[in-house]
Amino acid sequence: MSTMRAVQVVGYHQNLELADVEKPTPTGPFDVVVKIGGAGVCRTDLHILEGQWAEKSQVQLPYTIGHENAGWVEAIGSAVTNVAEGDKVIVHPLITCGLCRACRSGDDVHCEANAFPGIDTNGGYADYLKTSARSVVKIDDALEPSDVAALADAGLTAYHAAAKAAKRLTPRDRCVIIGAGGLGHIGIQVLKALTPAELIVVDRNPEALKLAEAIGADRGVVADGTHVDQVLDLTDGHGAEAVVDFVGEGGATREGVAMLRGAGDYYVVGYGENIDVPTIDIVSSEINFIGNLVGSYNDLCDLMALAARGSVNLHTQKYELTDFQSAISDLDNGNVRGRAILIP
Known part of the structure; x- marks a missing residue:
């Protein structure tokens, strides 16, 4: 043999x-x-x-x-x-x-x-x-x-989630991308290619955000503890129509949900932690959690x-x-x- x-x-x-x-x-x-x-x-x-x-x-x-x-x-x-x-x-x-x-x-x-x-x-x-x-x-x-x-x-998973999000996003919408690493930096490029929505990228690494802005992100927000408020400011206080979460652990989901507007879509891509959201909040804001393999x-x-x-x-x-x-x-x-x- x-x-x-x-x-x-x-x-x-x-x-x-x-x-x-x-x-x-x-x-x-x-x-x-x-x-x-x-x-x-x-x-x-x-x-x-x-x-x-x-x-x-x-x-x-x-x-x-x-x-x-x-x-x-x-x-x-x-x-x-x-x-x-x-x-x-x-x-x-x-x-x-x-x-x-x-x-x-x-x-x-x-x-x-x-x-x-x-x-x-x-x-x-x-x-x-x-x-x-x-x-x-x-x-x-x-x-x-x-x-x-x-x-x-990584690319295919990012594409799959981004293409789903792009079907729903319009030129007036904002899309928050959490994580600009291995998956995120592909997701940003795919979203840039598929949707006219404004892309706001959140990452704790300023270098990763520089890369994100170089490849198509409209805004980079450093995850320094004030990032949820910064995103709310950038979205007129409403939150984004879509959040694509490439992290899914370390508290990212709690912050991500806080950045989402009513009737918004939360695309779960990265994983590792549980999502803990009161059911009344899901019902009253009519938000959607969407898994992406x-x-x-x-x-x-x-x-x-x-x-x-x-x-x-x-x-x-x-x-x-x-x-x-x-x-x-x-x-x-x-x-x-x-x-x-x-x-x-």
């Missing part, structure tokens, strides 16, 4: 380990094996190590993590016609059946028979990844896998169109695959600007 390198979860609350494992080969007719050109490092990977997903995913340890992947097609199953060996691709994070009601509706994220490499089966912190023909999107020749890898999940295959195709025309650029910090521990530690300690990418 030929082997490859893979970074694996060997136990919860333990460090990841580099292992030699069997290189995947196409076994089913629709299998696609991708040679990884870049694998994004995501806060969800930290949550996996903390055991937050153990119950939900029921994954057997050890396994390889990494759910933001791009690279080149290495091998294909006998029935694959949409890509050929050597094609440059980004990988939709889920492997889906194509046959259930959700898939037939284009809502493949809710496929009844899905597998999620990096969450409940082997992912892309490795030399190669096995996925399916339904999951690969050919990318423009001008794009490099290591530059776009994190668009597969990852986007669909079509969302990813739309996002790649924005990337190809230069409307969405990912700010990345690159690490060798063997240097995975530095990438994880840097992310955990808040030292990554944009997105960390592992390169085999």
